[in-house]
Amino acid sequence: GLVASDPDHLQDFCVADKTSRINVNGYPCKNAVNVTEVEFFFGGLANSAVINNLVGSVITTANVEKIPGLNTLGVSLARIDYQPDGLNPPHTHPRASEIIFVLDGELDVGFITTANKLISKSIKKRRHFCVPEGLVHYQKNNGVKPASVIAGFNSQFPGTQSIATTLFTSTPLVPDHVLTKGLHIGTKGVKKMRNKLAPKKT
Numbered sequence: 793g794l795v796a797s798d799p800d801h802l803q804d805f806c807v808a809d810k811t812s813r814i815n816v817n818g819y820p821c822k823n824a825v826n827v828t829e830v831e832f833f834f835g836g837l838a839n840s841a842v843i844n845n846l847v848g849s850v851i852t853t854a855n856v857e858k859i860p861g862l863n864t865l866g867v868s869l870a871r872i873d874y875q876p877d878g879l880n881p882p883h884t885h886p887r888a889s890e891i892i893f894v895l896d897g898e899l900d901v902g903f904i905t906t907a908n909k910l911i912s913k914s915i916k917k918r919r920h921f922c923v924p925e926g927l928v929h930y931q932k933n934n935g936v937k938p939a940s941v942i943a944g945f946n947s948q949f950p951g952t953q954s955i956a957t958t959l960f961t962s963t964p965l966v967p968d969h970v971l972t973k974g975l976h977i978g979t980k981g982v983k984k985m986r987n988k989l990a991p992k993k994t
Contacts, residue, residue, distance in 0.1 A: 832861035848878025888950035897939020
């Protein structure tokens with residue numbers, strides 16, 4: 793048999809050096825002499841976010857982009873806040889499995905297997921739900937009060953692909969004929985979706 797795993801750490805930490813021009817899978821290490829406690833700290837998940845979008849949810853990430861000390865550690869967090877009836881739309885994390893812990897409220901959560909089976913459950917405060925790596929999933933606040941969760945990932949930078957946004961607002965755009973044939977909708981439907989999902993110009 794063959795067994796493989798991530799290599800053991802060869803040092804205490806590898807704080808991300810975001811100023812480096814070296815291109816590696818992750819970030820190169822900052823000189824340990826220059827590392828401070830600030831690079832391991834983040835207070836951004838303590839409070840709920842202001843929600844002012846159409847889907848009714850906001851995600852606050854705590855990954856290597858926010859916490860350089862997470863570099864090479866293979867973990868990160870996020871906080872998701874939902875208005876009543878708010879939705880975290882169908883999406884995937886291509887580099888991580890996810891576990892969510894409900895801080896407040898009640899959510900409908902689910903993921904879709906590669907056999908096209910929906911695995912879903914309603915979960916309440918202080919309950920958990922996990923999602924395997926790369927599978928399409930969602931969360932929806934099914935209550936009349938705001939809800940929030942903390943999500944944990946086994947990656948320093950899990951990545952997120954929102955299904956609708958990915959298909960309709962990529963750069964360059966996915967050709968209309970691919971979307972009309974693949975999704976069984978007309979060109980008017982494609983245009984309507986692009987207009988709805990396009991980032992607002994400031």
